[in-house]
Amino acid sequence: MNGLYLVTANSKKKLYAGTANTLAAIAPNIPLGILEAYMSAQGVPTVMIDAEAEGLSNAELANRLQQAQPDLVCVLATGANPSASTMTMVGVIDLFEQMRRVGVAAGAACVWGGHPTVLPERTLRETGADFVILGEGFDALSQLYAWRTQGGDKRQIPGLAYFENARFVQQAPPPLAALDDLPRINWDKMNPARYRAHNWHCFGEEIDQRSPYAIIWTNQGCPYPCDFCSVNNVFGQRKFRFRSMENVVAEIDDLVQNHGVRRLKILDELFAIKHPRIDQFCDLLEERGYDLDMWCFARIDSVTPQMLKRLKRVGVNWIAYGFESFDESIVASTNKRVSAQAQETIDMTREAGIHICADVIVGLWEDSVQSVRRTRDFLFKNQFEWVNVYPAFAYPGTPMYDAYLRDGVISTPTSWDAYGLYSDACEPAPTKHLSPAQVLALRDELFNDYFRSPEILRMLENTFGVKTRRHVEQMMQISLPRKLLQDDA
Numbered sequence: 001m002n003g004l005y006l007v008t009a010n011s012k013k014k015l016y017a018g019t020a021n022t023l024a025a026i027a028p029n030i031p032l033g034i035l036e037a038y039m040s041a042q043g044v045p046t047v048m049i050d051a052e053a054e055g056l057s058n059a060e061l062a063n064r065l066q067q068a069q070p071d072l073v074c075v076l077a078t079g080a081n082p083s084a085s086t087m088t089m090v091g092v093i094d095l096f097e098q099m100r101r102v103g104v105a106a107g108a109a110c111v112w113g114g115h116p117t118v119l120p121e122r123t124l125r126e127t128g129a130d131f132v133i134l135g136e137g138f139d140a141l142s143q144l145y146a147w148r149t150q151g152g153d154k155r156q157i158p159g160l161a162y163f164e165n166a167r168f169v170q171q172a173p174p175p176l177a178a179l180d181d182l183p184r185i186n187w188d189k190m191n192p193a194r195y196r197a198h199n200w201h202c203f204g205e206e207i208d209q210r211s212p213y214a215i216i217w218t219n220q221g222c223p224y225p226c227d228f229c230s231v232n233n234v235f236g237q238r239k240f241r242f243r244s245m246e247n248v249v250a251e252i253d254d255l256v257q258n259h260g261v262r263r264l265k266i267l268d269e270l271f272a273i274k275h276p277r278i279d280q281f282c283d284l285l286e287e288r289g290y291d292l293d294m295w296c297f298a299r300i301d302s303v304t305p306q307m308l309k310r311l312k313r314v315g316v317n318w319i320a321y322g323f324e325s326f327d328e329s330i331v332a333s334t335n336k337r338v339s340a341q342a343q344e345t346i347d348m349t350r351e352a353g354i355h356i357c358a359d360v361i362v363g364l365w366e367d368s369v370q371s372v373r374r375t376r377d378f379l380f381k382n383q384f385e386w387v388n389v390y391p392a393f394a395y396p397g398t399p400m401y402d403a404y405l406r407d408g409v410i411s412t413p414t415s416w417d418a419y420g421l422y423s424d425a426c427e428p429a430p431t432k433h434l435s436p437a438q439v440l441a442l443r444d445e446l447f448n449d450y451f452r453s454p455e456i457l458r459m460l461e462n463t464f465g466v467k468t469r470r471h472v473e474q475m476m477q478i479s480l481p482r483k484l485l486q487d488d489a
Helices: 012-019 030-041 058-068 084-102 114-118 120-127 138-150 245-259 276-288 305-313 328-333 342-351 369-382 399-406 436-452 454-464 466-475 483-488
Strands: 004-008 046-050 072-076 109-112 131-133 160-164 167-171 213-216 263-266 293-298 316-324 355-362 386-391
Touching (some): 004 030, 058 084, 114 120, 114 131, 120 160, 120 167, 276 305, 305 342, 342 355, 342 369, 355 369, 436 483
Parallel strands (some): 004 072, 355 386
Antiparallel strands (some): 131 160
């Protein structure tokens, strides 16, 4: 028997359709790296396999596991953002089917992630896994490994869910870990050369140079109560926890000095905040003088002109703002509390020389054709360098999911590929005025109109050069199959 294997399933082909091969980022799975570092520090012989980064199909991964016959396999249902946990269940379920096909040892497999944490019983039934790890999973995973290899009483393991004589058992997770007590990711094992940045992050003359690439994190959780957001699922509570900036920048030192990384994503759902830690982050990086190219998330009410200028100086070249909608009544209906004007934040960001990735949602409950048009008009008016247009999904574990099920707006999902934006099975939630098919059609129309617009293409060429314009034009030749729209035709 051969220790603990931490693995991610391959969901990309199913979820990203024609964008999977060249356009979609290949992002380091940060929970995978943190869990590997923690378990190795506990003395557990640990192997991690990132199937998408290694180009492994689920069948190939299952064969590798069958040959290794680990003491314990932990499959992570997680991706580059919290909502990805639900989408990755498509690959997770398939991987367990492949594992059963080749005979990976019974009694030795568990699942971890935000989605399994909020739907543990269903996850056990759908995957056939022996256990679900609830919450962060550090104590549960280390104690489960000890139980597998040394025996003991699994009923004493915190944060574990399983069936015992056909009865569902759920044991409460322990308190959340102190973030600075967690060991840093071993980037020698994770290897940034295997990963590639988002295409828009590399706009410019280096559009074809998207590797090496890495992700860092400085906090976990979020203090805000947005109804549609699943960021706190894995933590079980709305809590905002910080990692020391000395710890963070030491990790950047490793990535720059030992792995040649320039391009970094800052994973935090909310990084740029009015807090002295942002000054500390900038102070530490200014001392080093690295030539970094970073992007991060912020709210429109969490930044100041001075902060933005400092972040630009240390290499934050892009900020992704969650505008969601440019209709204030629609934003308010989601319980997203915003205390600033979008235009003011856009102007100060541009003045700092930072590019904007505008994240908007089509399909919030009050959305109509008219409100989507207002969002469209605002996007075109401001000519953002990149736009993400998401349909609204009711993610398990969110107030939106619970309310929509209770009120009959949606039915209990029968499969999870409907949550994949680029999946042919994509089916967003309806609104008070729009069907799921209408929401999806409006989303696709808005994205296509934006990036096929001559004025937007001219802006991209003027800002980043002709290579970027040609890249976007080639990107827009890819059509997404949409079963929902075909059925609705």
